Amino acid sequence: MNKPTEPGVAGADQIHDKKKRYSAGVLKYRQMGYWDADYNPKDTDTLCLFRITPQEGVDPIEAAAAVAGESSTATWTVVWTDRLTACDSYRAKAYKVEPVPNTPGQYFAWVAYDIILFEEGSIANITASLIGNVFSFKPLKAARLEDIRMPVALVKTFKGPPTGLVVERERLDKFGRPLLGATTKPKLGLSGRNYGRVIYEGLKGGLDFMKDDENINSQPFMHWRDRFLYVMDGVNKASAATGEVKGSYLNVTGATMEDIYERAEFAKELGSVVIMVDLIIGWSAIQSVANWARKHDMIVHMHRAGHGTYTRQKNHGVSFRVIAKWLRLAGCDHLHTGTAVGKLEGDPMTVQGYYNVCRDSYTKQDLPRGLFFDQDWADMRKVMPVASGGIHAGQMHQLIDLFGDDVVLQFGGGTIGHPAGIQAGAVANRVALECMVKARNEGRDIKNEGPEILRKAAQTCTPLKQALDTWGEISFNYASTDTSDYAVTPSVA
Secondary structure (H helix, E strand, O other): OOOOOOOOOOOOOOOOOHHHHOOOOOOOOHHHHHEOOOOOOOOOOEEEEEEEEEOOOOOHHHHHHHHHHHOOOOOOOOOHHHHHOOHHHHOOEEEEEEEOOOOOOOEEEEEEEOHHHOOOOOHHHHHHHHOOOHHHOOOEEEEEEEEEEOOHHHHOOOOOOOOOHHHHHHHHOOOOOOEEEEEOOOOOOOOHHHHHHHHHHHHHOOOOEEEOOOOOOOEOOEOHHHHHHHHHHHHHHHHHHHOOOOEEEEEOOOOOHHHHHHHHHHHHHOOOOEEEEEHHHOHHHHHHHHHHHHHOOOEEEEEOOOOHHHHOOOOOEEOHHHHHHHHHHHOOOEEEOOOOOOOOOOOHHHHHHHHHHHHOOEEOOEHHHOEOOOEEOOOOOOOEEEEEOOOOHHHHHHHHHHHOOOOEEEOOHHHHOOOOOHHHHHHHHHHHHHHHHHHHHOOOOHHHHHHHHHHHHHOOOHHHHHHHHHHOOOOOOOOOOOOOOOOOOOOOO
């Protein structure tokens, strides 16, 4: 990138004279047509909000134009072959730049992409375009994709969740409350027989689901086939004992798609209602698994393993709200979306924004929750969010207040670490849930009265009392690294 030209200086904006525009040599990105302050986005455009940190001396408008250029058609020099295309349509256009509030050196840049730039129904293609190359561009110290608006015309090319939130509740015959789950602990090292015992105890105690964790696949101490057999034995026995529909998320993640399909087929043969995959298998694999699940009436649980490598840093990477949008399009039924009160990263308002993306029919712009665009989901099925990571029965009022009913509350250590055993841990969670839902339905202020409600319920439920005595004061009160920046600020242009 050449030395930037300051806004308003003659010759800084795009060149319209075709002889000059397509003469061999190097032009600024804004001169090549990747900046247009007067651009009015079309309903069919994909809109992206990038957070950019230009290098010293790089004009933010030129940096925004470079992002638009390098994520669509540009290269570092003029190429005459542009004229063999409808180049004005193929160029992405940066159209607004604003300083990030209270963050010197960082800017929000809005970029519009014509619908013809993307393959229909392919998250892999969208990501290859938007985050494929530009994030290593030298004139930028850092870049982050904060939010995205996909047009209805593009949304309709995706199939979305195979089952969806509404149908899942119908299959489970469970309404009016959050679903309860637990992750088997320890993650690694249990034999198949002991693993299945954990599953049975948790489900028998009142949980709806148990689950594998992200890194249990087919290790020497327990091969996947053995795990599936023991898990489903536990599921079936717990279902018979309780009269409720139960399930356990069988992690079918494997080294190849052939491995994944083999494991998924076996889970189906055993009568499982749900399978699980990890985010790290990649977008094409996720969409393939969703297609398989759609054919076989299976729920797909998505563990967001690895997302923090994209999402954790506020100035660089991809916001989880964007990942959540892509996963809804790609086709998952459950998605780990954060807890806000547990051990994993999550500002409460920001996390609520992720839940909105999963559950809305139409997501409205909501700046305090990090949602910069309206998003019409075109009647796409809804995703069930999953709260998991360092939560326990003593936080039940906070979780229900934050996230409502359409959520899976997943207590791993908060079930299996119970002093009276796994089944007692499940009982504690179920009683805490039922008493809190009852109190809310009666009109009580559970956010503030929650601890009192739990203590009263614990008088007649020893497992809940033990849980509160063990974990009642445990919290993870660290400052979040990812909060929403949304103050109204003057535009650079």
